Structure formats: structure tokens, C-alpha cells
Amino acid sequence: MGYVTSLFARKMVAAAGADVDAAAVLASVGLDAEGPWDPKAMLPADSYYDMLERIAAQTDVTDLPVRVGASMRLDEYGALGLAFKAATTLGSSYARVERYGRLWTSVVEYELRPDPRGTLFILHRSGERRLGLRLSNEATLASAVSIARQVSPVPVTPLELLVRHPAPKSTASHAGYFGCPIRFGAQLDAILFSRKTLAQPNILGDEGISRYLISHLDAELSEIAEEAPLVARAKDAIAQTLSEGAPRMADIARGLGLSARSFHRRLSEHGMSFQTLAEDTRRDLAEGLLRDESYSLSEIAFLTGFSEQSSFTRAFKRWVGTTPASYRKERSSR
Incomplete structure (x- = not known):
């Protein structure tokens, strides 16, 4: 099935708040509630989806993935987060996720695809569209916009959000967060950005730092390839x-x-x-x-x-x- 970083699990439990027993929920996937938040500590994807469904049985999770995605910070992603920040344009930032996303998950492949209206940032994730997977996908889409807003000097609003699964019972929080039309039941899980948005220079873009970080990421990627x-x-x-x-x-x-x-x-x-x-x-x-x-x-x-x-x-x-x-x-x- 593959693995995801435990960082996502800890973020989900934290955002669920007092409605869930954080220690018990984290223990169900082998995590210590008092332990360090290590993004390199991985969880089986099925266990992660089980955990999300366990949370859903205890509290309303309609807007949980949006809140979790919005809470993600680049500094929590290690070298890849820094490389995203140091890229010279937003488009270059997403290109790094496309290439190095394997460092934080083996269940999602990212793709940048030209579209007549701009560029699609696509999430490819196979498997049954169970509730846990759907919640994870929504959180990933929200986090992709969150990290973009952290590096851009101007507000980032997608042209459109595409989601493969049916809409939840309420989409108000989704509409308020993304600020663009949302098409549930689409053929892809993707965010459509305008060319102008992706060409926008990043606040802290730096070629020298980028080259250093890219060499570090290549080394991490080679460790996986070994x-x-x-x-x-x-x-x-x-x-x-x-x-x-x-x-x-x-x-x-x-x-x-x-x-x-x-x-x-x-x-x-x-x-x-x-x-x-x-x-x-x-x-x-x-x-x-x-x-x-x-x-x-x-x-x-x-x-x-x-x-x-x-x-x-x-x-x-x-x-x-x-x-x-x-x-x-x-x-x-x-």
C-alpha cells in the first residue's frame, strides 16, 4: 500500500481537538503522543486511513482536512520545505514537490500538467475511495495551497479545485479557504493555477541556497533508490x-x-x-x-x-x- 509521514497523522489528531482521545488515537498507529514530531517517521497508509476513520466516528470531520491543510508549515517539511521556499518562482517550488515528494509519501505521485487555462498540480493516488483516503486527499490539496501562500508576496487563489470524490455534506469551509470554484466528482484530484500565479517570484527565492538544498534532496532521494x-x-x-x-x-x-x-x-x-x-x-x-x-x-x-x-x-x-x-x-x- 505504501507509507505516509507521521507528521500528517499528528496534525490531524491535533486539529481534531478535545473531541478525540489524542493519546489513544495516535497509539492505534504506533505513535507516542508525547514523542517528537519527526516527518521521517513513516506510517502504513492503510493504518493512517484507519486512524482518520476512527476520528470520523468520534467527531464531525467535514472541515477537518481543510483546517489541517491550512495549518501545515514549510518548516515542518524538512529540506523539501526549505527547497520549496528557496525556489525562485512558485512554479519552480511545485516542480520540486513533483520531483521530491517521494521523500514524505510513497502513496501519492505529484504531476504538473499544462492546461489551456494554466497549469494543473495533480495528485495521483490509487486505491479505494474510502473515507480515510478522501480526507487525506482533501488535506493534501489544502496544504498545497497553504505552502504556496507562505512563499508568495501576493495572495494565491487557484482558478479551480478538482476533487474526484463526491462533495461532503457541507463545502462552506472548502469554498472559504480555497476561494475558487470547486468541482467534486471530477476526473482528477488537482489544483488549477494560472500561468501568472506560477510565474510569481517567491519572497525568499535564492538560486545559491536552492542549488545547495537540491544537492541535499538528491542525496536523500538516492538513499531511497539504493x-x-x-x-x-x-x-x-x-x-x-x-x-x-x-x-x-x-x-x-x-x-x-x-x-x-x-x-x-x-x-x-x-x-x-x-x-x-x-x-x-x-x-x-x-x-x-x-x-x-x-x-x-x-x-x-x-x-x-x-x-x-x-x-x-x-x-x-x-x-x-x-x-x-x-x-x-x-x-x-x-
């Missing part, structure tokens, strides 16, 4: 065993020439668990096989480790938000 060969080899090994049933960590580790303990440690150092790796492998393999019309759905279910096609269908819908048949049909029509 584990790619191990992860790729592990995923290959898992894929080869899926038709025989659920893979065992000890068997995969042995095939990679590692002890189970060493394998677990190397994965956990980079915010990853064997369970997540196995699940991601299953999903990636399923998506690849669905693009090949020569495999039937029952064959794909078997090759991805499911004893029944119905179990595969339920799992796939949880992963990507649609059934295998619908996914195949959509891909073949492109």
Missing part, C-alpha cells in the same frame, strides 16, 4: 511463489542470501514491511496480467495467489477502486 535493487529482487521472488500460496518472509530472505532478521531490518529502515511488499507485488502482477488479454480472470486469480476468483475480485477492488473486469475493459478501450 534499496531499489533489493526491493526489485524481492518482488521478483515473491511473484514467482504466489501461485504456490502466500509467500513466507523466511523463504524469500533465504533466496536473497539474507537472514529473515536482516531482511526485515533492511525493509523497515526504509519504511517498508514484508506484508506491504507482498501486497504491492500481488497488485502490480495483477495489473500487468490484466493488460494481457490471453489470461482469463480465473488464471490471474491463481497466479496472484488467490484460491477463488471472488477473493481476487474483492482484493483488487480494494487496491485500485474497481473490479478486475472493469479495469481490463477500461485499459483495452484506450
